[in-house]
Amino acid sequence: MSHSVEDIADLLPEIMEIQDDLLRRRVAAVWSEAVTTGAGGKGWTFDELRSIPFTLLAGDIDLRFIEHLRSCARQCMAIADVLGEIFGDRVPIHRDYLIAGSLLADVGKPLEFDKVDGRLVKGHFGEMLRHPFSGVALCYKHDIPPEVMHIVATHSHEGDKVNRSIESIIFHHADFVDFDIAKALGRRG
Secondary structure (H helix, E strand, O other): OOOOHHHHHHHOHHHHHOOOHHHHHHHHHHHHHHHHHOOOOOOOOHHHHHHOEOOOOOOOOOOEHHHHHHHHHHHHHHHHHHHHHHHHHHOOOOHHHHHHHHHHOOOOHHHHEEEEOOEEEEOHHHHHOOHHHHHHHHHHHOOOOHHHHHHHHHOOHHHOOOOOOHHHHHHHHHHHHHHHHHHHHHHHO
């Protein structure tokens, strides 16, 4: 089953902030494939995706994966706005690439995770490939620009040894704002 841009926007409304229609459609196509082929080929419903925890690394916290994606996208837009207001064109930011990258950075996680007896587990695919790698593969298949694939590839510790683009730097920090907060909440529980 293929999902339309409108379907994906129901899950990730921030996709509509991407001004370039072709890029928006390609981002939706990547997500559609991740949703339908994830979980070891069983696929995910939108309700299942909405119930997945943001991370399995912070204990029992009440933050969800889709909320994290949306939080990062909005943080990235807010950071870009502040940088633009203060520095103007001296800090060039490709806003569409930033938004697309923020929405695609974790698109490999539906492939990384599986569902077994109603429980979320890291599947065999996830044991073999972390989500930055599978995310880039999905993006490449759908003609996502290399500048956006760079964000997906470098957003986590896999990017610590490369020179991140400005957009990747912004996303990397937004991602870790959420992750570090999740760890702090997990320590409280």
